[in-house]
Amino acid sequence: MVILQRKELTLAERLYLPEILRGLSITFRKFFKKAITRQYPEEPLPKDEVTRGQPRLVVKDDGHLACVSCGLCEAACPAYAITIDGHEVDRPIEREPERFEIDMLRCILCGFCEEACPKDAIFMSDELELADLTRAELVYGIDKLKRPRSALQKRIDYVYRINDRWRNSSSTP
Amino acid sequence: MTTPESTGKPTVKIQLNGSEVEADPSQPLIRACHDHGVDVPMYCYHPGLHPVGSCRICQVEVKQGEAPPRVVAACRTSVAPGMVVDTESPKAHETRRECLEFLLKNHPLDCPICDKAGECDLQDYAFQEGQGEGRSSEPRRKLHKRRSLGDVIVLDEERCILCSRCVRFFEDVTGTAQLAVTGLGARSVIDTFMGRPLTGNYQGNVADICPVGALTLKRFRFQARVWNLTKTVSHCAECSRGCAITVEVLRRKQVKRFRPRFDPNVNQYWMCDTGRFAFDHVEIPACEPGELTGGRLTDAVQRGAHGVAGQGVAGSGVGARGLEAVDVDRALGRAADALTGAAARAIVLSPFVTQEEAGAALELARTLGAEVCFVSPPPNGLQDDLLHTGDPCPNRKGLETLGVPGLGADDVRARLAKAGVAVLVGERVQELIGLERLAALTGGVRLIVLDLVAHDLPGLEVALGVPCHVEKQGHWLNVDGLRRDLAIARSAPAGVEPLTRLLGQLAGAVGRPAGATAEVRR
Numbered sequence: 001m002v003i004l005q006r007k008e009l010t011l012a013e014r015l016y017l018p019e020i021l022r023g024l025s026i027t028f029r030k031f032f033k034k035a036i037t038r039q040y041p042e043e044p045l046p047k048d049e050v051t052r053g054q055p056r057l058v059v060k061d062d063g064h065l066a067c068v069s070c071g072l073c074e075a076a077c078p079a080y081a082i083t084i085d086g087h088e089v090d091r092p093i094e095r096e097p098e099r100f101e102i103d104m105l106r107c108i109l110c111g112f113c114e115e116a117c118p119k120d121a122i123f124m125s126d127e128l129e130l131a132d133l134t135r136a137e138l139v140y141g142i143d144k145l146k147r148p149r150s151a152l153q154k155r156i157d158y159v160y161r162i163n164d165r166w167r168n169s170s171s172t173p
Numbered sequence: 174m175t176t177p178e179s180t181g182k183p184t185v186k187i188q189l190n191g192s193e194v195e196a197d198p199s200q201p202l203i204r205a206c207h208d209h210g211v212d213v214p215m216y217c218y219h220p221g222l223h224p225v226g227s228c229r230i231c232q233v234e235v236k237q238g239e240a241p242p243r244v245v246a247a248c249r250t251s252v253a254p255g256m257v258v259d260t261e262s263p264k265a266h267e268t269r270r271e272c273l274e275f276l277l278k279n280h281p282l283d284c285p286i287c288d289k290a291g292e293c294d295l296q297d298y299a300f301q302e303g304q305g306e307g308r309s310s311e312p313r314r315k316l317h318k319r320r321s322l323g324d325v326i327v328l329d330e331e332r333c334i335l336c337s338r339c340v341r342f343f344e345d346v347t348g349t350a351q352l353a354v355t356g357l358g359a360r361s362v363i364d365t366f367m368g369r370p371l372t373g374n375y376q377g378n379v380a381d382i383c384p385v386g387a388l389t390l391k392r393f394r395f396q397a398r399v400w401n402l403t404k405t406v407s408h409c410a411e412c413s414r415g416c417a418i419t420v421e422v423l424r425r426k427q428v429k430r431f432r433p434r435f436d437p438n439v440n441q442y443w444m445c446d447t448g449r450f451a452f453d454h455v456e457i458p459a460c461e462p463g464e465l466t467g468g469r470l471t472d473a474v475q476r477g478a479h480g481v482a483g484q485g486v487a488g489s490g491v492g493a494r495g496l497e498a499v500d501v502d503r504a505l506g507r508a509a510d511a512l513t514g515a516a517a518r519a520i521v522l523s524p525f526v527t528q529e530e531a532g533a534a535l536e537l538a539r540t541l542g543a544e545v546c547f548v549s550p551p552p553n554g555l556q557d558d559l560l561h562t563g564d565p566c567p568n569r570k571g572l573e574t575l576g577v578p579g580l581g582a583d584d585v586r587a588r589l590a591k592a593g594v595a596v597l598v599g600e601r602v603q604e605l606i607g608l609e610r611l612a613a614l615t616g617g618v619r620l621i622v623l624d625l626v627a628h629d630l631p632g633l634e635v636a637l638g639v640p641c642h643v644e645k646q647g648h649w650l651n652v653d654g655l656r657r658d659l660a661i662a663r664s665a666p667a668g669v670e671p672l673t674r675l676l677g678q679l680a681g682a683v684g685r686p687a688g689a690t691a692e693v694r695r
Contacts, residue, residue, distance in 0.1 A: 075400060
């Protein structure tokens with residue numbers, strides 16, 4: 001057992017008022033500085049090209065999805081958020097997804113799907129908000145996931161640039 | 174795979190990657206390598222077909238006698254005594270890598286679309302051994318991507334590496350020689366003679382043996398990615414041959430493929446298309462909403478207490494046809510009551526029941542003093558010289574070994590007509606007897622049905638759901654008396670009990686006095 005000896009308070013400390021004034025002085029100084037809080041929903045967050053939001057599917061300029069439902073994002077997904085069923089189509093690209101679902105409640109926004117995709121069909125958009133009334137509505141299908149290529153262009157350019165840099169600095173031949 | 178030691182054939186000693194091994198001189202060198210766990214890639218070579226040595230990917234370095242070592246194709250070189258084989262020498266690797274580069278020269282880069290991706294020999298070896306980027310600046314050749322070769326197979330000419338396995342399959346195995354390599358040089362393609370579609374019951378095998386994704390099955394095309402399929406070792410149910418297969422299930426629910434598995438005593442590497450596409454017998458749709466019959470029976474149904482066939486009882490929860498859904502315990506109790514009170518009882522088995530289930534049924538028959546038989550449908554006309562026996566009963570031999578006689582559908586009906594209560598056991602038993610025969614039964618026989626589907630038969634007393642053959646364990650005996658084991662490839666629908674357990678509980682319940690069996694306790 002240890003008996004703790006409390007420190008004897010000085011007179012200034014026992015008076016209490018000087019300490020109050022010292023604290024308030026910090027408060028008053030902050031009044032005249034620039035506020036760092038953000039009025040979030042009204043004042044959206046700044047979005048940069050490195051913003052890694054929710055994954056979205058690219059719609060090519062011809063109106064078709066770039067996805068061929070190869071299933072690599074499904075296999076790469078560490079949270080098992082993606083489910084894909086493909087079907088045959090009559091175009092030169094023989095397959096497209098019939099069902100492409102991302103369970104946004106499972107998605108951890110890691111970007112592995114973007115990295116795994118061999119067809120540049122899925123990219124992490126700058127969309128961040130995720131709220132709905134039921135769990136079922138947060139399982140996003142193709143309708144909710146598809147975006148025109150132009151909407152994702154900033155991220156696509158960034159990913160290309162980063163990959164090029166990685167490729168050039170890579171030591172493997 | 175049998176090693177040369179176990180077959181008792183004469184063997185010779187060779188040096189394989191530094192260790193001395195015994196090899197069968199009647200076999201090509203690549204077999205000796207594979208038998209001793211040395212991985213040599215192969216595209217054109219297939220152990221079930223004659224070797225041609227067209228792809229050259231199996232080249233290894235061999236030194237014989239005093240001559241300097243040479244790089245030879247392991248599939249076209251016979252094992253000779255004193256051979257010194259090095260599969261991993263720099264020269265062998267280099268030669269194989271160069272072969273691979275030429276094979277990939279015109280191969281399209283459509284692995285993301287290709288159904289073979291994930292089980293493709295070319296993809297695997299290119300990943301393991303090949304270089305990341307091609308050196309050719311020439312465009313790849315453009316050919317037909319989707320050529321239908323009959324009802325079963327689609328050919329993608331661009332993906333084809335002209336290994337000619339499919340050509341040799343139709344020469345060596347079926348003997349019909351329906352495919353050939355046509356054209357010369359870079360314009361060579363696989364084609365049928367005169368463009369006629371492929372025929373026969375063994376076409377599906379060429380999609381299995383195709384080392385790339387050139388030949389694909391129409392029924393499986395773009396259905397699933399192969400790494401999403403759970404593969405279970407089992408046996409085919411479509412005839413009494415009982416070919417060794419793997420059952421491949423997508424997301425633990427849907428059976429997507431049956432593929433042959435090597436079995437030296439029964440089917441070698443092959444299976445027929447009847448068995449390959451027998452999904453109708455395992456993918457039974459659920460009942461229509463509000464219906465209890467006509468779809469997969471997941472629990473149990475019984476004739477309502479006051480229900481009469483064709484009449485519902487208003488306000489009693491009894492369905493429009495006098496049937497009601499009950500839990501398994503109550504249904505078993507009802508069945509036991511019916512069996513206990515009856516004078517003449519009969520048990521009819523399906524030819525799909527396993528030996529274990531047949532044993533449980535015989536136990537029930539002993540308790541009841543009932544006669545047992547199994548439905549034996551006539552040959553279905555699919556018999557051929559290769560695998561299909563034409564007999565749709567996978568466990569005929571096993572049931573006959575147990576002393577259960579097989580009766581034709583009409584004889585079964587005659588036997589049922591004489592019984593007071595009959596138990597119909599096993600998947601598809603009603604279908605095999607014939608629904609119209611069961612519906613036309615006179616004499617007030619009450620039917621206790623243990624089947625995949627309940628049908629609204631006038632005599633139906635109780636129907637219980639059972640697992641189908643990809644959902645149960647057990648074994649059959651095939652036409653030659655060989656044991657054919659079944660394994661659980663996917664779980665049965667919730668509420669479905671194993672048939673052996675249902676029969677065991679029924680046998681336990683009928684021994685007790687009537688009335689005391691209203692509910693079977695587990």
